[in-house]
Amino acid sequence: MKVYYKKGTSHANHNEDAYFYKHLNEDIVLLAVMDGCSSGKEAYFASTLFSKILKKISLGIPNQTDLLGVDLLDSYSLSSLGLHITHSFFIQLKRIQQSLLLEYSELASTILLMLVDKKQKKVWVLVAGDGYVMIDHQLQYYDYNNRPDYICYHLSNSYKEWLHEHTEIYEATYQNIVGLSTDGVKEKLSFPNKINRRDIETLLEDKEVQFKDDVTFLIFSDEPR
Template sequence: MNIYSALQIGDYHLNHCEDFLITKSIGSHKILCAVMDGCSTAMESQFASALTGKILRKIALGKNYEEMYRTDNRNTIEEELKDILKQLFTEILKVKNILLLDEKELLTTLILLLYDQKENQGIVLCIGDGLVCINGKITEFENGNKPDYFTYHLKEDFEDWYQNQTQIIIFDDLQDISIATDGISTFFKVKKADTEESIDPMNYICIDHEYHDSGEMLFRKLKKLEHRYGMKPTDDLAVIRIIK
């Protein structure tokens, strides 16, 4: 199984890439992946996405130790993801209070992917906008550019909030999966192309298998889109792809 990832600043952004991503193993057979997209109209939104990613990395490390010393964990894949998300809420609220952060400093979308290689099953939860592609089937989540950021709900009852989440996909028999921030849909011809051929950047990044034998597959695809087809994402892009 190969895991690829790429992060690219959008062509319309000058100072910071406001997206962030992580991939982290949990135990010997689980993988946690996440992509975040900070709110451009908020305050220092690159901080919100990076902070969320760093906290998720910490949670994954804690889960790793649990997997090493516990043999009786019978949680379902959804229960595992729910617990990770609940810990994220707790940690974000703790940091908010310690640093006296404004809510506008914590706004970021979040796509969480948890995959169990042993059971060959997984779950994806999208909070806000983004894209999920499972075995060639693309699902785009779009909220009219007004995502319901999870940090709006930090002080609410977590169980009540979680029950209202509808952007959840549970899957099995995985062959190929991608998760990406909504920058995946913003490719635009920004310079003269080397060819008159047309290409669908979304399909090329999430479905096409060119360069799959290289760990830099996604970066090579992004460079080819730029230099051969003259296309770059105008918004920041974070993408993770797993191919079995």
């Protein structure tokens, strides 16, 4: 896993992005990137909180079983696992919001989440906000004109309503490389629809290159660099 995490020049104190990744078992990997809303209160808090919730969920999954007592990671499809994780995330975020009496502006963050099945070469993706999904050398940009439909706006509704009406979900296959990125990288991409892994790594590793917005880019690969 390669992680690129850069604070933008427009943010004086904090990188308002956050990220999380974890191998749930030998075959399944969870990736996520979050981008806190700059106009919200302490934007880095929201994105960091999202990563902490995902950490808690991920640590519990290997010990969970289905109704027949079979390990969750063995019995669930990639899609079912994705729904289980995002449902747990939604419920726990709602509980924290109620417990701490947090305002919407304190929980405004995007979230892009990906489950990778290395064995079957499949991914399950959920997008709720601006950002990039990378599958092999193809980059798909999701653009909400910096006005994303944040999950915090829908915590008073049901998980199903948020999932079906306010996110984009899909499954795909891949050959060697997948990744997620917040939208800060777009200012340096001349051809945002297709990019070579080496090119993006060279760009992000160049210490002379500065970004106005924060950048978080996760790259998972089955192939050597």
